[in-house]
Amino acid sequence: MFYRHAYISAYEQSPLTEVEGFAYFVVMDGDEPVAVTPAYLQPAENPLRRLHEIYPEAAGQRALLSHTWHCYDAHVPATQEVLPRLLDAMIRTASIFGARWCGFMNVQRGNGLSQALNAAGLPARHLTDRWAAHLTTYEHYLAGLGLRARANVRRNDRRAREAGVTVEALPVDHAAMDDITLLCVKTASRFENTGYHPGEAFTKFVTALGDLAHVIEVRQHGRLVAAGVCLTDETRFHTWTCGVDYAVDGNYSPYGVLFAESVRHAISLGKTTLEGGRGNEAFQRRHGLRPHHLDAVLLRT
Structure with missing residues:
Protein backbone atom coordinates (compact mmCIF):
# COMPACT_ATOMS: atom_id res chain seq x y z
CA MET A 1 0.00 0.00 0.00
CA TRP A 131 0.21 -5.71 14.83
CA ALA A 132 -1.64 -7.95 12.40
CA ALA A 133 -4.13 -10.82 12.28
CA HIS A 134 -5.12 -13.42 9.68
CA LEU A 135 -8.74 -13.25 8.54
CA THR A 136 -11.15 -15.79 7.07
CA THR A 137 -14.69 -15.27 8.38
CA TYR A 138 -15.98 -13.05 11.16
CA GLU A 139 -17.15 -16.01 13.22
CA HIS A 140 -13.75 -17.64 12.80
CA TYR A 141 -12.11 -14.41 13.94
CA LEU A 142 -14.33 -14.28 17.04
CA ALA A 143 -13.68 -17.96 17.77
CA GLY A 144 -9.95 -17.21 17.94
CA LEU A 145 -10.37 -14.71 20.75
CA GLY A 146 -10.33 -15.54 24.41
CA LEU A 147 -13.70 -16.24 26.00
CA ARG A 148 -13.82 -12.90 27.82
CA ALA A 149 -12.70 -10.86 24.81
CA ARG A 150 -15.24 -12.57 22.56
CA ALA A 151 -18.03 -11.88 25.04
CA ASN A 152 -16.93 -8.23 25.32
CA VAL A 153 -17.03 -7.72 21.55
CA ARG A 154 -20.54 -9.13 21.30
CA ARG A 155 -21.73 -7.22 24.37
CA ASN A 156 -20.30 -3.94 23.05
CA ASP A 157 -22.05 -4.41 19.71
CA ARG A 158 -25.35 -5.09 21.46
CA ARG A 159 -25.05 -2.09 23.78
CA ALA A 160 -24.14 0.15 20.85
CA ARG A 161 -27.25 -0.90 18.93
CA GLU A 162 -29.38 -0.30 22.01
CA ALA A 163 -27.83 3.18 22.32
CA GLY A 164 -28.87 4.11 18.78
CA VAL A 165 -25.45 3.73 17.17
CA THR A 166 -25.17 3.31 13.41
CA VAL A 167 -22.10 2.27 11.45
CA GLU A 168 -21.38 2.88 7.78
CA ALA A 169 -18.42 2.19 5.49
CA LEU A 170 -18.07 4.89 2.84
CA PRO A 171 -15.86 5.91 -0.06
CA VAL A 172 -13.80 8.99 0.72
CA ASP A 173 -15.85 11.31 -1.47
CA HIS A 174 -19.00 10.42 0.49
CA ALA A 175 -17.47 10.74 3.96
CA ALA A 176 -17.58 13.74 6.30
CA MET A 177 -13.85 14.34 5.96
CA ASP A 178 -13.77 17.70 7.76
CA ASP A 179 -15.41 16.20 10.86
CA ILE A 180 -13.27 13.06 10.60
CA THR A 181 -10.08 15.11 10.35
CA LEU A 182 -10.99 17.12 13.45
CA LEU A 183 -11.71 13.93 15.38
CA CYS A 184 -8.41 12.33 14.28
CA VAL A 185 -6.46 15.46 15.23
CA LYS A 186 -8.03 15.56 18.70
CA THR A 187 -7.37 11.87 19.26
CA ALA A 188 -3.72 12.13 18.20
CA SER A 189 -3.28 15.11 20.53
CA ARG A 190 -4.67 13.09 23.41
CA PHE A 191 -1.76 10.67 22.95
CA GLU A 192 0.76 13.53 22.61
CA ASN A 193 1.15 12.94 18.87
CA THR A 194 0.36 16.56 18.05
CA GLY A 195 1.05 17.30 14.40
CA TYR A 196 0.58 13.71 13.26
CA HIS A 197 -2.61 14.67 11.36
CA PRO A 198 -2.16 18.28 10.26
CA GLY A 199 -5.71 19.43 9.49
CA GLU A 200 -6.05 20.59 5.91
CA ALA A 201 -3.15 18.45 4.64
CA PHE A 202 -4.73 15.33 6.15
CA THR A 203 -8.03 15.89 4.35
CA LYS A 204 -6.28 16.52 1.02
CA PHE A 205 -4.02 13.50 1.47
CA VAL A 206 -6.83 11.04 2.23
CA THR A 207 -9.01 12.42 -0.56
CA ALA A 208 -6.16 12.00 -3.06
CA LEU A 209 -5.95 8.27 -2.26
CA GLY A 210 -9.31 7.71 -3.95
CA ASP A 211 -10.53 4.11 -3.86
CA LEU A 212 -7.44 2.92 -1.96
CA ALA A 213 -8.99 4.48 1.16
CA HIS A 214 -12.14 3.34 2.99
CA VAL A 215 -13.80 5.42 5.68
CA ILE A 216 -15.86 3.96 8.50
CA GLU A 217 -18.18 6.33 10.36
CA VAL A 218 -19.72 5.49 13.73
CA ARG A 219 -22.58 7.79 14.69
CA GLN A 220 -24.89 8.05 17.67
CA HIS A 221 -28.15 9.84 16.88
CA GLY A 222 -26.40 11.38 13.89
CA ARG A 223 -23.34 12.64 15.80
CA LEU A 224 -19.93 11.33 14.74
CA VAL A 225 -18.41 9.48 17.72
CA ALA A 226 -15.72 7.45 15.93
CA ALA A 227 -14.21 7.29 12.48
CA GLY A 228 -11.52 5.20 10.86
CA VAL A 229 -9.52 5.83 7.71
CA CYS A 230 -8.52 2.43 6.36
CA LEU A 231 -6.24 1.58 3.43
CA THR A 232 -6.24 -1.50 1.22
CA ASP A 233 -3.90 -3.37 -1.07
CA GLU A 234 -4.35 -6.78 -2.70
CA THR A 235 -4.50 -8.82 0.50
CA ARG A 236 -4.33 -6.44 3.44
CA PHE A 237 -6.75 -4.11 5.19
CA HIS A 238 -4.93 -1.40 7.12
CA THR A 239 -6.72 0.24 10.05
CA TRP A 240 -4.45 3.17 9.34
CA THR A 241 -5.74 5.87 11.66
CA CYS A 242 -8.84 6.81 13.60
CA GLY A 243 -10.53 9.36 15.79
CA VAL A 244 -12.77 8.63 18.77
CA ASP A 245 -15.04 10.72 21.01
CA TYR A 246 -15.69 8.81 24.24
CA ALA A 247 -18.28 11.32 25.51
CA VAL A 248 -21.19 9.12 24.45
CA ASP A 249 -24.58 8.15 25.86
CA GLY A 250 -24.71 4.51 26.89
CA ASN A 251 -22.33 1.94 28.28
CA TYR A 252 -20.38 1.06 25.15
CA SER A 253 -17.03 1.82 23.53
CA PRO A 254 -17.16 3.66 20.19
CA TYR A 255 -13.62 2.49 19.50
CA GLY A 256 -14.72 -1.11 20.05
CA VAL A 257 -17.56 -0.59 17.56
CA LEU A 258 -15.15 0.89 15.03
CA PHE A 259 -12.68 -1.97 15.39
CA ALA A 260 -15.32 -4.68 15.03
CA GLU A 261 -16.67 -3.03 11.90
CA SER A 262 -13.14 -2.77 10.52
CA VAL A 263 -12.75 -6.54 10.85
CA ARG A 264 -16.12 -7.16 9.21
CA HIS A 265 -15.44 -4.73 6.37
CA ALA A 266 -12.01 -6.21 5.71
CA ILE A 267 -13.57 -9.66 5.39
CA SER A 268 -16.35 -8.34 3.14
CA LEU A 269 -13.65 -6.99 0.79
CA GLY A 270 -11.93 -10.37 0.69
CA LYS A 271 -8.79 -9.24 2.54
CA THR A 272 -6.90 -11.96 4.40
CA THR A 273 -4.76 -9.80 6.69
CA LEU A 274 -5.86 -7.13 9.13
CA GLU A 275 -3.10 -4.61 9.81
CA GLY A 276 -3.70 -2.95 13.16
CA GLY A 277 -0.86 -0.45 13.00
CA ARG A 278 1.46 0.32 15.91
CA GLY A 279 0.94 0.74 19.63
CA ASN A 280 -2.03 -0.06 21.88
CA GLU A 281 -0.51 -3.42 22.79
CA ALA A 282 -3.05 -4.54 25.39
CA PHE A 283 -6.00 -3.99 23.04
CA GLN A 284 -4.21 -5.58 20.09
CA ARG A 285 -3.33 -8.75 21.97
CA ARG A 286 -6.78 -9.04 23.49
CA HIS A 287 -8.35 -8.81 20.04
CA GLY A 288 -6.24 -11.45 18.38
CA LEU A 289 -3.50 -9.45 16.69
CA ARG A 290 0.12 -10.56 16.88
CA PRO A 291 3.27 -8.40 16.99
CA HIS A 292 5.85 -8.01 14.24
Missing part, protein backbone atom coordinates in the same frame (compact mmCIF):
# COMPACT_ATOMS: atom_id res chain seq x y z
CA PHE A 2 2.67 2.49 1.05
CA TYR A 3 4.57 2.09 -2.22
CA ARG A 4 1.61 2.71 -4.51
CA HIS A 5 2.02 5.69 -6.81
CA ALA A 6 -1.20 7.19 -5.44
CA TYR A 7 0.11 7.06 -1.85
CA ILE A 8 3.54 8.50 -2.63
CA SER A 9 2.13 11.18 -4.91
CA ALA A 10 -0.48 12.18 -2.30
CA TYR A 11 2.24 12.43 0.36
CA GLU A 12 4.40 14.69 -1.80
CA GLN A 13 1.45 16.97 -2.53
CA SER A 14 0.19 16.97 1.07
CA PRO A 15 2.94 15.79 3.45
CA LEU A 16 1.57 14.85 6.85
CA THR A 17 4.77 15.72 8.69
CA GLU A 18 7.45 18.33 8.11
CA VAL A 19 9.46 17.26 5.06
CA GLU A 20 12.34 19.40 3.77
CA GLY A 21 13.19 17.33 0.70
CA PHE A 22 12.06 14.32 -1.33
CA ALA A 23 14.19 11.63 -3.00
CA TYR A 24 13.13 8.61 -5.01
CA PHE A 25 15.70 5.90 -5.65
CA VAL A 26 15.29 3.41 -8.47
CA VAL A 27 17.81 0.59 -8.85
CA MET A 28 18.05 -0.60 -12.44
CA ASP A 29 19.30 -3.86 -13.93
CA GLY A 30 19.82 -2.74 -17.51
CA ASP A 31 16.45 -1.34 -18.52
CA GLU A 32 14.59 -3.19 -15.76
CA PRO A 33 13.83 -1.56 -12.38
CA VAL A 34 14.54 -4.04 -9.57
CA ALA A 35 14.07 -1.91 -6.44
CA VAL A 36 12.56 1.42 -5.48
CA THR A 37 12.83 3.42 -2.26
CA PRO A 38 11.18 6.74 -1.45
CA ALA A 39 13.10 8.80 1.11
CA TYR A 40 12.31 12.01 2.93
CA LEU A 41 14.56 14.64 4.43
CA GLN A 42 13.15 15.20 7.87
CA PRO A 43 14.13 17.52 10.71
CA ALA A 44 15.28 16.36 14.10
CA GLU A 45 11.87 15.91 15.65
CA ASN A 46 9.39 13.24 14.60
CA PRO A 47 5.80 12.84 15.77
CA LEU A 48 6.32 9.41 17.32
CA ARG A 49 9.57 10.37 19.11
CA ARG A 50 10.78 6.78 19.40
CA LEU A 51 13.66 7.18 16.91
CA HIS A 52 15.75 9.37 19.17
CA GLU A 53 15.13 7.11 22.14
CA ILE A 54 17.02 4.35 20.33
CA TYR A 55 19.41 6.65 18.42
CA PRO A 56 20.18 9.40 20.97
CA GLU A 57 23.35 10.28 19.05
CA ALA A 58 21.16 11.44 16.14
CA ALA A 59 18.98 13.75 18.25
CA GLY A 60 18.75 17.29 16.94
CA GLN A 61 20.10 16.40 13.49
CA ARG A 62 18.38 16.10 10.12
CA ALA A 63 18.04 12.68 8.53
CA LEU A 64 17.13 11.24 5.13
CA LEU A 65 14.77 8.42 6.07
CA SER A 66 13.26 5.66 4.00
CA HIS A 67 9.59 6.40 3.72
CA THR A 68 7.48 8.37 6.18
CA TRP A 69 6.32 8.00 9.76
CA HIS A 70 2.86 7.16 8.42
CA CYS A 71 4.26 4.00 6.79
CA TYR A 72 5.00 1.05 9.10
CA ASP A 73 6.14 -1.43 6.46
CA ALA A 74 9.49 -0.66 4.80
CA HIS A 75 9.83 -3.08 1.94
CA VAL A 76 12.75 -3.06 -0.49
CA PRO A 77 13.87 -6.10 -2.52
CA ALA A 78 17.40 -5.48 -1.30
CA THR A 79 19.56 -8.33 -2.55
CA GLN A 80 23.31 -8.42 -1.98
CA GLU A 81 23.72 -6.79 -5.41
CA VAL A 82 21.08 -4.12 -4.84
CA LEU A 83 21.71 -2.98 -1.27
CA PRO A 84 25.27 -1.58 -1.64
CA ARG A 85 24.20 0.56 -4.59
CA LEU A 86 21.11 1.76 -2.80
CA LEU A 87 23.02 2.62 0.37
CA ASP A 88 25.68 4.48 -1.60
CA ALA A 89 23.03 6.55 -3.37
CA MET A 90 21.24 7.33 -0.10
CA ILE A 91 24.46 8.39 1.64
CA ARG A 92 25.47 10.63 -1.28
CA THR A 93 22.02 12.20 -1.44
CA ALA A 94 21.93 12.78 2.32
CA SER A 95 25.26 14.59 2.04
CA ILE A 96 23.91 16.77 -0.77
CA PHE A 97 20.93 17.64 1.43
CA GLY A 98 23.26 18.40 4.34
CA ALA A 99 21.81 15.61 6.49
CA ARG A 100 24.06 13.91 9.03
CA TRP A 101 22.10 10.65 8.97
CA CYS A 102 20.24 8.40 6.57
CA GLY A 103 18.69 4.97 6.79
CA PHE A 104 15.70 2.69 6.94
CA MET A 105 12.75 2.90 9.29
CA ASN A 106 10.15 0.30 10.28
CA VAL A 107 11.97 -2.70 8.80
CA GLN A 108 10.22 -5.91 9.80
CA ARG A 109 12.73 -8.11 11.56
CA GLY A 110 13.61 -11.16 9.47
CA ASN A 111 12.27 -9.94 6.12
CA GLY A 112 14.45 -9.64 3.01
CA LEU A 113 15.60 -6.09 3.72
CA SER A 114 16.33 -6.94 7.35
CA GLN A 115 18.44 -9.94 6.33
CA ALA A 116 20.33 -7.95 3.71
CA LEU A 117 21.14 -5.15 6.17
CA ASN A 118 22.29 -7.68 8.74
CA ALA A 119 24.45 -9.48 6.15
CA ALA A 120 26.05 -6.14 5.28
CA GLY A 121 27.09 -5.75 8.91
CA LEU A 122 24.60 -2.99 9.71
CA PRO A 123 23.09 -3.55 13.16
CA ALA A 124 19.40 -2.83 13.71
CA ARG A 125 17.77 -1.33 16.77
CA HIS A 126 14.23 -2.18 17.82
CA LEU A 127 11.93 0.72 17.02
CA THR A 128 8.41 -0.51 17.76
CA ASP A 129 5.97 -3.30 16.87
CA ARG A 130 3.23 -3.45 14.32
CA HIS A 293 9.05 -6.37 15.41
CA LEU A 294 10.07 -3.25 13.48
CA ASP A 295 13.66 -2.07 13.50
CA ALA A 296 15.57 1.01 12.43
CA VAL A 297 18.99 1.13 10.81
CA LEU A 298 20.64 4.56 10.66
CA LEU A 299 23.98 5.42 9.06
CA ARG A 300 26.07 8.51 9.70
CA THR A 301 26.89 10.24 6.43
